[in-house]
Amino acid sequence: MPEVICTTVYQFPELSAAAKDKARSWYREAAVTDDWWDAVYEDFERICDILGVSLKTRPVRLMGGGIRQRPCVWFSGFSSQGDGASFEATVRHAKGSAREIRAYAPKDHALHGIADRLQSAQRQNFYQLSADVTHRGRYYNEYCMTIDVARDSPTGQAPTGGSEETVVEALRDLARWLYRQLEAEYDHLTSDEAIEEGIIANEYTFTEAGRRFG
Known part of the structure; x- marks a missing residue:
């Protein structure tokens, strides 16, 4: 009953x-949720476009059976040693990037500094530098990115002294920046407030x- x-x-x-x-x-x-980081990724993609960083993509199968291209961006976090973010991309000079990044993110001095360093390295090499960024290993942080810098000079000139290191460290700093944004977003979403x-x-x-x- x-x-x-x-x-x-x-x-x-x-x-x-x-x-x-x-x-x-x-x-x-x-x-x-599984996609809580989407807004951070979208912002990162826009910033990469401004800086001349063309993110590589990979195919991802959708629930309905289709396929979508997603950027090659990964992270792990937020409490273990080795946590971080990494990405795969090709990098070339982006005219006006230092000015444009300040218009897009006027208060983000870390991004301003990254743009300035990339611009300075390009200027020293007559805007001929390019870089290829690939991920290696099973961890995801800035040191899991292999960054090969080259100079596309018609006369075969090598990159000027120190410019390769400048580009490498600027791109690693970009990965560190992404990780900080992801961590901040996660902390916000899971805060008591x-x-x-x-x-x-x-x-x-x-x-x-x-x-x-x-």
Whole structure:
């Protein structure tokens, strides 16, 4: 014979401190989806375009059976030794990149510095430098990128002294920059403030112990 069971449910602000912790833990797992980094990647792709960094792509199979090209960008994080970000790309001079990056990200001095160093190295080599960036190994950080710098000189001139190192370190700094953005985004999404805002906005209800109801 069917029974009717009544359960008292609570809005998040009505829960005890311990129950709130349990509710946050439940929502935190749901909040960090497989694609939480997409917005950071999109921003990174735009920045790469400005800097003359053409990200390589790889085919990824979609749920519906189709194929999509995704940029060759990877990361691991955020609490283990060796965590970081890396990418594969080809790099060439991008005219006006130092000016354009300041217009796009006026307060990001790290990006300004990367653009300035790449521009300086190009200027010293009559804007003939190119680089090929590939990933190696099973880890993902700036030191897992092999960066080969060459000078496309019609007379066979080699890169000027120190310019290869300048390009290599600027590109590694770009990978470090990406990792910091990913870490900041993850910290924001999983912060208590963001979690509570999401719970309250969605009007979720919980048992007295903090277990999601419904």
